[in-house]
Amino acid sequence: MPPRHQADVPGLVERARAGEARAVARLISLVEDESPLLRQVTAALAPHTGRAQVLGLTGAPGVGKSTTTNALVRELRAAGKRVGVLAVDPSSPFSGGALLGDRIRMQDHAGDPDVYIRSMASRGHLGGLAWSTPQAVRVLDAAGCDVVVVETVGVGQSEVEVAGLADTTLVLLAPGMGDGIQAAKAGILEVGDVYVVNKADRDGADQVRRDLRSMIALADRPDDGWKPPIVKTVAQAGEGLAELVVEVDRHHAWLKQTGELRARRTRRARAEVEAIALASLRRSWGDWSDGGDRSGHGGLDELAAAVAAGETDPWAAADRLLEQVRA
Amino acid sequence: MPPRHQADVPGLVERARAGEARAVARLISLVEDESPLLRQVTAALAPHTGRAQVLGLTGAPGVGKSTTTNALVRELRAAGKRVGVLAVDPSSPFSGGALLGDRIRMQDHAGDPDVYIRSMASRGHLGGLAWSTPQAVRVLDAAGCDVVVVETVGVGQSEVEVAGLADTTLVLLAPGMGDGIQAAKAGILEVGDVYVVNKADRDGADQVRRDLRSMIALADRPDDGWKPPIVKTVAQAGEGLAELVVEVDRHHAWLKQTGELRARRTRRARAEVEAIALASLRRSWGDWSDGGDRSGHGGLDELAAAVAAGETDPWAAADRLLEQVRA
Numbered sequence: 119m120p121p122r123h124q125a126d127v128p129g130l131v132e133r134a135r136a137g138e139a140r141a142v143a144r145l146i147s148l149v150e151d152e153s154p155l156l157r158q159v160t161a162a163l164a165p166h167t168g169r170a171q172v173l174g175l176t177g178a179p180g181v182g183k184s185t186t187t188n189a190l191v192r193e194l195r196a197a198g199k200r201v202g203v204l205a206v207d208p209s210s211p212f213s214g215g216a217l218l219g220d221r222i223r224m225q226d227h228a229g230d231p232d233v234y235i236r237s238m239a240s241r242g243h244l245g246g247l248a249w250s251t252p253q254a255v256r257v258l259d260a261a262g263c264d265v266v267v268v269e270t271v272g273v274g275q276s277e278v279e280v281a282g283l284a285d286t287t288l289v290l291l292a293p294g295m296g297d298g299i300q301a302a303k304a305g306i307l308e309v310g311d312v313y314v315v316n317k318a319d320r321d322g323a324d325q326v327r328r329d330l331r332s333m334i335a336l337a338d339r340p341d342d343g344w345k346p347p348i349v350k351t352v353a354q355a356g357e358g359l360a361e362l363v364v365e366v367d368r369h370h371a372w373l374k375q376t377g378e379l380r381a382r383r384t385r386r387a388r389a390e391v392e393a394i395a396l397a398s399l400r401r402s403w404g405d406w407s408d409g410g411d412r413s414g415h416g417g418l419d420e421l422a423a424a425v426a427a428g429e430t431d432p433w434a435a436a437d438r439l440l441e442q443v444r445a
Numbered sequence: 446m447p448p449r450h451q452a453d454v455p456g457l458v459e460r461a462r463a464g465e466a467r468a469v470a471r472l473i474s475l476v477e478d479e480s481p482l483l484r485q486v487t488a489a490l491a492p493h494t495g496r497a498q499v500l501g502l503t504g505a506p507g508v509g510k511s512t513t514t515n516a517l518v519r520e521l522r523a524a525g526k527r528v529g530v531l532a533v534d535p536s537s538p539f540s541g542g543a544l545l546g547d548r549i550r551m552q553d554h555a556g557d558p559d560v561y562i563r564s565m566a567s568r569g570h571l572g573g574l575a576w577s578t579p580q581a582v583r584v585l586d587a588a589g590c591d592v593v594v595v596e597t598v599g600v601g602q603s604e605v606e607v608a609g610l611a612d613t614t615l616v617l618l619a620p621g622m623g624d625g626i627q628a629a630k631a632g633i634l635e636v637g638d639v640y641v642v643n644k645a646d647r648d649g650a651d652q653v654r655r656d657l658r659s660m661i662a663l664a665d666r667p668d669d670g671w672k673p674p675i676v677k678t679v680a681q682a683g684e685g686l687a688e689l690v691v692e693v694d695r696h697h698a699w700l701k702q703t704g705e706l707r708a709r710r711t712r713r714a715r716a717e718v719e720a721i722a723l724a725s726l727r728r729s730w731g732d733w734s735d736g737g738d739r740s741g742h743g744g745l746d747e748l749a750a751a752v753a754a755g756e757t758d759p760w761a762a763a764d765r766l767l768e769q770v771r772a
Contacts, residue, residue: 157760164758380753387759388749392730394763396723403719422715426707431491432714433484436721444771 127155131162134261142234142261149253150238160253166260168383170202171370174284175269181292182316186353187269191233193359194265202258202266203235206251234258251283252390282389285379286369288362290314291330293322307337310346312365318350318358344372399443417442454482458489461588469561469588476580477565487580493587495710497529498697501611502596508619509643513680514596518560520686521592527559529585529593533578561585578610579717609716612709613696615689617641618657620649634664637673639692645677645685671699726770744769 125148133141148159175190177183187203194201227233238254251268258266268283289310294317313334315326327348334346347365351358373379403418421435452475460468475486502517504510514530521528565581578595585593595610616637621644640661642653654675661673674692678685700706730745748762 160760161758164752164755166755168753168755380750383753384746384749387752387762388745390759391745391748391752391762391766392727394759395766396726398763398767399723399726400719418715418718419711421718422711423707425491425714425718426495426710428491428493428495431484431488432717432721433487435714435718436725439718439722440725 125153125155127158127162131159131166131260134257135166137231137262139231139234142257143236145257146236146238146254149257150250152250156253160256163256163260167256168259170255170259170263170266172255172259172283172285173265173267173366174287175267175290176287177290177292177314177316178295180295181290182353183269183290186290186314186316186351187267188227189351189353189356189359190267190362191227191235192356193363195227195230195233197363199264200232200262201234202255202261202263203233203269204251204254204258204266205235205237205269234261234263252386255283282386285373285382286311286366288312288314288366290316291326292317293320293326307333308339310334311344311369312362313346313348314358314362315348315350316353319352319355323350342376342378344369402443403439452480452482454485454489458486458493458587461584462493464558464589466558466561469584470563472584473563473565473581476584477577479577483580487583490583490587494583495586497582497586497590497593499582499586499610499612500592500594500693501614502594502617503614504617504619504641504643505622507622508617509680510596510617513617513641513643513678514594516678516680516683516686517594517689518562519683520690522557522560524690526591527589528561529582529588529590530560530562530596531578531581531585531593532562532564532596561588561590579713582610609713612700612706613638613693615639615641615693617643618653619644620647620653634660635666637661638671638696639689640673640675641685641689642675642677643680646679646682650677669703669705671696729770730766 125144130141130145134145145159145163147153148155153159175183175187184205187205191201191203227235236254238250255266255268287309289306289312291313292315313330315323315330317323327350330348347368349358349362349365351362353359370379373382418439421430421438424430425432425435452471457468457472461472472486472490474480475482480486502510502514511532514532518528518530563581565577582593582595614636616633616639618640619642640657642650642657644650654677657675674695676685676689676692678689680686697706700709745766748757748765751757752759752762
């Protein structure tokens with residue numbers, strides 16, 4: 119294998135578009151590793167993106183996210199869809215578990231050239247999930263996936279982040295997991311487009327559904343006319359998945375019809391462009407601090423030291439920093 | 446009371462420095478409300494800051510943060526210190542509870558002109574805790590407080606944020622609260638300079654201390670030579686507070702001696718300057734998007750729409766955004 123900085127990017131993109139799994143894997147590695155070629159990769163992908171339906175799937179540990187993703191992929195494959203899965207785990211145990219997770223998942227879809235599954239750790243200097251995942255989605259989109267499922271563990275902020283990445287966000291719950299509390303957790307009630315009560319053969323599933331319904335009614339959701347459905351599934355047995363796909367497609371049709379699909383994707387792109395621009399500014403401030411002061415003014419570290427010493431105030435320091443950007 | 450934008454800022458700062466509680470309150474309101482005078486306030490305070498010892502105090506709900514803060518203030522007052530307290534609650538119930546919290550706390554220190562206590566909700570357009578709290582610390586610092594205690598509820602990211610604000614971070618735990626789990630929560634083991642096992646008259650306090658000791662040993666902490674002490678307290682009864690103050694002062698002396706105090710305050714100022722600069726850039730991008738496009742290039746919204754449509758890629762769009770900043 120040639121060193122990464124020598125990769126033939128246009129060739130890789132061509133081969134990925136032809137469905138070659140190794141080329142897809144290589145491109146995702148390039149974006150995940152923040153390769154110097156990242157920029158070239160993104161530019162080469164851009165004209166081939168925007169076709170895939172992007173689903174976010176999130177929920178607390180133990181609700182059955184992987185099983186549900188697996189069952190959902192089976193359902194989508196039965197309908198002839200080409201599917202990509204990105205399993206993103208922002209918590210620490212992942213970098214070791216990634217390969218194992220891949221292998222377990224692959225057993226069901228091994229040898230199927232129309233399913234691409236990839237685990238991603240959300241490491242990276244530039245901001246984890248929010249940064250590398252949209253790039254990886256773009257690879258799968260360009261590679262001709264009809265549907266891309268982004269699966270994340272619901273810890274802290276990640277529910278809200280996954281909602282920012284997806285056209286349709288699926289929030290999973292299960293009976294017996296602290297019910298009210300798990301649903302009331304930051305973000306869960308606000309971000310779901312479709313709710314899934316998995317393990318619905320267990321006691322309490324109807325209660326979870328009822329509680330969820332009333333909590334969603336009270337939540338601070340956008341007043342856009344979409345009433346999120348709640349689907350009961352037993353993913354392990356494949357039950358309820360057909361209904362889930364129906365609801366997901368109904369949401370997608372609603373997104374298109376109302377113009378909300380375009381609005382969401384534009385918001386997504388806005389956040390991404392802004393993140394890239396801010397990272398670039400941060401890098402330049404870092405560079406100046408390292409001695410590359412170009413303007414005779416102090417770099418960020420020098421300005422910060424002056425603020426800490428009370429010699430200047432943070433607003434004046436910020437002005438001087440921005441003068442450098444504009445210089 | 447005159448409208449806020451007519452406040453006599455230099456006069457307020459003079460009166461705050463003379464210890465007038467109403468002037469302190471007014472200045473904190475100005476920074477908390479992101480008044481147009483914020484900038485002027487910060488500039489007027491700058492020469493009078495850098496003297497106060499800033500303590501962060503955090504922990505999960507129920508460990509006894511308010512009681513501990515209260516007992517700590519009593520201890521510091523007994524030593525003749527002038528004390529400021531900022532109680533920051535980033536969770537939702539606070540905006541209503543702020544006044545009640547103030548009143549309960551004030552009962553102990555009512556009429557003491559050398560204690561200033563203030564509850565803050567972490568609302569605000571510019572980023573909550575990370576933004577308004579350092580400004581409020583600056584007010585109390587300039588008002589002559591020897592010690593400023595910033596108390597935050599330990600939810601999600603806030604432990605890590607409070608560590609970024611303080612010279613010395615106190616992390617509180619208590620027996621019977623999920624022990625291992627509460628300590629292993631993101632950040633807790635990494636950010637504490639002094640650990641407090643409160644409610645130490647309850648069963649399990651020694652076990653919490655032992656578990657904590659071994660977990661801290663395994664945590665990914667800076668290799669700077671500081672071994673965080675673990676102090677047992679019964680804040681309700683005032684027990685252990687003298688020892689806590691000794692450990693806090695020992696840490697402060699260590700910070701000074703190693704140069705780490707200056708390094709921490711510079712890092713803090715760096716983050717603050719950067720946040721102000723980025724907020725200013727964001728505002729200008731917003732303005733251009735609203736039709737104030739100055740350069741003939743598209744504003745951020747227009748660029749984002751082009752990215753969403755696959756007409757350009759996010760890197761090229763970020764370049765164009767930065768060209769506008771530099772124009």
